[in-house]
Amino acid sequence: MAYRHVTERADFTDLASGQVLRSAPGFPGFPVRLASELLQRALAHLPQRPVSLWDPCCGSGYLATVLGLSHRDRLSHVRVGDVDSDAVALAARNLELLTxxxxxxxxxxxxxxxxxxxxxxxxxxxxxxxxxxxxxxxxxxxLPHAVEVADVFAPRRPRPAVDVVVTDVPYGDLTHWAGDRPAGEPVTGLLRTLAGVLEDHAVLVVTARTRKIALPEGVRPLERVRVGNRAAVVVRAARLR
CATH class of the missing domain: 1.10.287.540 (Helix hairpin bin)
Incomplete structure (x- = not known):
């Protein structure tokens, strides 16, 4: 599918971490322009209607809040979760800014x-x-939203149903992972686990600080993106079954 980038916002200064959105040590932000581009790439593979967004590794909730504020017209609901209760408490305060x-x-x-x-x-x-x-x-x-303490490797089927997952995950240093992750490559396990609770049409966008994100053998991505020291993959949930 062809993708045409449309910049929704020329100046992202107001969305910078620590400006209006809340930040804390140990909870890094995310490049706002890249976040916007990745969501738009995912939307290019979905029907032209408002969609439900989920970030299951939300940290401070910064990424989901930025996307909600920038693309409210394309989103119907935002859900975030993290296994760290301190992170979820901070995320809840940030997602309050979606009202x-x-x-x-x-x-x-x-x-x-x-x-x-x-x-x-x-x-x-x-x-x-x-x-x-x-x-x-x-x-x-x-923008309606929900926040929960949850293990990304033991997710419940989200309600309302999720159309797009956008998440930035720890990569390489396994001390950043918590919960009962599957054996083997953690991001590959994460993708399969999430796909198991999503509808076939849903699109997953996963990004990490690495050269390339590995997919399960035989799975073709919709797109791959690399910007600086971050790589991202866009993949349909049905392809991960």
């Missing part, structure tokens, strides 16, 4: 910090929250 009230509360918080600490940078971050709220309204308003 107009959540962004308004964040704006008030940042304005209060600006007054308390006398730092103009907080005031600019408050203005960024207001701009994101305006953008969210323009794209369709509040």
């Amino acid at each position: 107009v009230e959540g962004l308004a509360a964040r704006e008030r918080e940042l304005r209060a910090h600006a007054e308390e600490y006398g730092r103009p940078s907080f005031l600019e971050r408050a203005r960024a929250a207001a701009r994101l709220a305006d953008g969210l309204v323009a794209l369709g308003g509040d």
